[in-house]
Structures are given as structure tokens and as C-alpha cells.
């Protein structure tokens with residue numbers, strides 16, 4: 001076997017959403033901060049992301065995370081989330097996978113019954129509190145980035161669909177939240193392809209028609225995802241985040257629920273200290289709550305806390321034969337949906 005450019009990974013999932021953690025390999029991403037590293041990948045050199053995420057080394061239904069030493073003294077570990085379209089600033093399920101992996105593999109020492117880690121992300125510092133027992137990271141609580149609603153009840157005209165009402169909010173990345181009741185559909189696996197197609201069109205329309213920028217963090221702009229929001233038959237919150245270039249988050253979505261909590265708080269539908277259960281399309285769950293309030297660049301924000309479970313399921317090493325023509329991979333819309341650049345205005 002003549003593998004070069006080898007990369008080691010630990011495979012994990014958080015409430016059903018796969019988050020591979022790249023723990024070793026011969027790669028370098030320039031940048032003094034995690035935000036500048038993310039922007040380097042998105043604006044300068046996308047080859048590492050394509051090598052890892054696209055086929056034949058990757059597959060559509062997962063996230064891949066690059067692990068780095070922290071770039072700031074108050075953090076223990078740093079990471080960047082790679083998806084099918086670009087690198088993203090923050091992720092709840094991937095933070096749970098990362099914490100579970102670094103503690104259960106010994107990359108960072110596990111302390112029982114509780115280990116506290118500070119995660120250095122392009123969206124800022126995130127505190128992870130891991131409940132640990134007998135070498136298992138049983139549950140991770142994340143004090144997410146300050147989250148806020150920027151626009152409520154925005155009416156947008158979506159080609160081929162008509163008017164859709166959306167809320168725009170930040171939960172670590174920017175979301176377009178869509179009340180699924182507008183489409184008389186439930187958030188169930190059989191509706192996944194329809195939800196992806198509608199959510200993708202809404203995503204492109206929002207990025208075409210609205211300017212979305214973080215009030216304090218330069219470079220955090222544009223929608224990362226859309227998320228359908230609703231309630232299940234037990235009255236629990238339920239959501240389906242639509243991930244580029246065309247799939248649904250298998251977890252309840254930590255950043256999406258942080259954005260949703262901000263909208264609910266803005267609407268007086270939840271108070272600080274109230275706890276809720278947030279379900280996913282496969283009925284997995286996060287516990288969610290608001291722990292406090294903060295002002296961000298003059299914008300009133302909530303402090304969300306998301307908790308969930310992660311499990312390691314594999315070790316993985318990939319590389320490439322020097323004669324392999326697919327160094328930067330490929331994707332086909334049968335599995336990847338409408339593989340495209342979501343920041344484009346192309347309809």
C-alpha cells in the first residue's frame with residue numbers, strides 16, 4: 001500500500017449526527033486565530049476540506065472536524081467544522097463529539113466525575129462540561145456562544161414556492177428558522193428530501209436578499225443553515241437543520257436550538273432558567289435552556305446551554321495513492337443534493 005498525505009481520525013456521533021475528529025496528519029492551516037484559519041480555508045485554499053469531506057474519503061451524511069492546539073491562553077483545544085459547502089464557525093453536535101473523543105482517547109486527561117474544557121472556535125470560546133464515569137464521557141453540556149435574533153417574521157419570495165416567513169438568528173452560526181407548519185408537514189424521516197429541497201431554496205433566497213453580519217465578529221456573515229422548527233406529538237420542540245449541500249442534521253442541532261431559543265425569548269415564549277427538550281428528525285434529543293443574558297455589540301443576546309451525549313464508534317486512517325486522480329474528491333447530487341455554493345445568488 002502506498003498511502004501518502006495520511007490523516008488519522010476518530011469517528012463519533014452526537015445523538016445520531018456523525019462528527020469525525022481529525023486527530024493527526026500532515027496538514028497546516030495558516031492563521032493566528034480560529035476565525036482566521038476558517039477564513040483561510042474558505043477564501044484561500046479549500047483543498048484540505050475537499051480532500052477530507054468529499055468522496056471517496058468522505059460521505060455526505062457527516063461533519064468532519066479539524067483539531068488544533070488552542071490559539072488563546074484560556075482554551076484547552078481548538079477546532080473547525082468542515083461541511084459539504086465550506087468551513088463553519090461553531091457546531092453543537094460536533095463540540096459534543098470533540099469533547100467525547102479528546103477525553104475518551106486521552107488527548108486531554110479525563111477527570112471524574114466532571115471535566116471542564118474550553119473550546120476555541122471561530123465563533124468564540126465555548127465551555128464544555130463533561131460528566132464522566134469509568135472512562136466514559138456520559139454527557140456534555142455546552143455553554144454556547146451568546147445568541148440573538150436579528151429579524152423576525154421576514155417575508156421572502158422563494159422561486160417555485162411563493163412566500164415563506166422566516167426568522168433570522170445567530171446561535172454560533174446564522175440560521176434562517178422556518179416554522180414547518182407553513183408547509184403542513186411533520187418533521188419525520190419520510191419528509192426529509194422535501195424538507196431539504198424547500199430549506200435549500202429558502203437558504204439561497206435569504207443569502208440573495210438579506211445582508212447578515214455578526215455585530216462584533218468580523219467575517220461571521222451570511223446564513224450557514226436553515227432549520228425547520230416545530231413540535232412533536234408530545235409537545236416537545238423538534239427541529240430539522242438543513243445542511244449544505246443537501247441533507248438533514250441527525251442531531252437536534254445545538255447551534256440551531258441556540259438560535260431558536262433566542263427567537264423564543266424575543267417572542268416571550270421562554271424565560272431565563274426554563275428547561276426544554278429539543279428533538280431531532282430521528283427523535284434523539286438535547287436538553288436546552290437559557291442560563292442568562294448578555295449584550296453583544298449593542299444587541300441583547302441570550303446565553304444558551306445545550307447538553308447531549310456522544311459516542312465513539314471507530315478509528316479511521318485515510319490517505320491517497322500518489323497515482324489517485326481524485327486528490328480533491330468529488331460529489332454527485334444523488335447523495336449530496338444540489339451540490340453548490342450556498343453563498344451564490346444562482347437560482
Ligand SMILES: O=C(O)[C@H]1NCC[C@@H]1O
Pocket residue numbers: 017063081090091092093094241243249251252253254255256
Ligand atoms: O448541532 C449543531 O450545531 C450541528 N449539527 C450539524 C450542523 C450543526 O453544526
